[in-house]
Amino acid sequence: MDTIGNLPAGSSNVGVVLAASGISKTYKQGVWPFRRRNHVLEGAGLSLNRGEIVGLVGENGSGKSTLMQILVGALPADAGSVELHGSMGYCPQRPVVFERLTCDEHFELFGVAYGLTREERRAAQARLYDDLDFARYADERADRLSGGTLAKLNLALALLPDPMVLLLDEPYAGFDWDTYLRFWGMVGRRRESGQAVLVISHFIADEERFDRIIELREGRTAPK
Structure with a gap:
């Protein structure tokens, strides 16, 4: 597989911030001589544009x-390529x-890992506590958080560096209704600022919130 790299400056696809094509992945299961191959992905691909919310x-x-x-x-793929323009969360x-x-x-x-200054991290931290309404748990250890609050922390850490591309895997599992609405408010503001968001879920109820929905079936992706 080609390594993940930046899309070149001046590319004709100036609106594309993430492009993946021909992604294949096979797992070997069982022990010899009964080992078999499980073809999970067979040429899957997708692209994200600036200011776009896509569901998978x-x-x-x-x-x-x-x-x-x-x-x-x-995770390494067996084949395919992934190109990224900008930072990713x-x-x-x-x-x-x-x-x-x-x-x-x-x-x-995480602020240190992202290379944020102390001031940048504190400002972003305060916004995220407010946006997701969990500042009262600031001094609480992770192993003492409820499932819903832990999900808020998990999401907030991905949002901390304000990335150009945001990839969310079942992000609102465990959210109550208020947090669910807060989540979409945050995503909407990021769309307006030109960021791209990919939301993965086994079930999408509010299809009108998405610009596009892609379906993954039998190892391949296609518009839904």
Whole structure:
């Protein structure tokens, strides 16, 4: 697979911030001589444009999370290419947190990893606490958070550097109705600022919130 790289300046596809094509991934299952190949992705591809919200849907086990991990560089593909223009934020389906760290300590740690200054991190942290309404848990350890609050922290850490491309894997699982509406308010503001958002879910109820919806079936992607 081609390595993830930046789209060249002056490209004819100036609106494209993420482009993936020909993505294939096969897993080997079982032990020899009964080992078999499970073809999860077979030539899947998608693109994201500036200021666009795209949904990626598919049944459980269709390969959505596998494709997401390949897009962010967390998993190698057997074939295909991924090109990125600008910074990327990733919200995995399962929160990646440190149980003994508080919410504040997570923001500080991730801010350093993103290369944010102390002032940039504090300003973004305050906005995210307000946007997702969980500032009262700032000093609470991750292992003591409810599932819904943990999901807020997981999303907030992906949003912290204000990335050009945002990839969200089942981001609102566990959200109550108020947080669900807050989530879409945040996504809408990012669309207006020219950012691109990809939301992966096995089921999308509010299709009118999306500019496009892509379906992943039998290892391939197609417009829904």
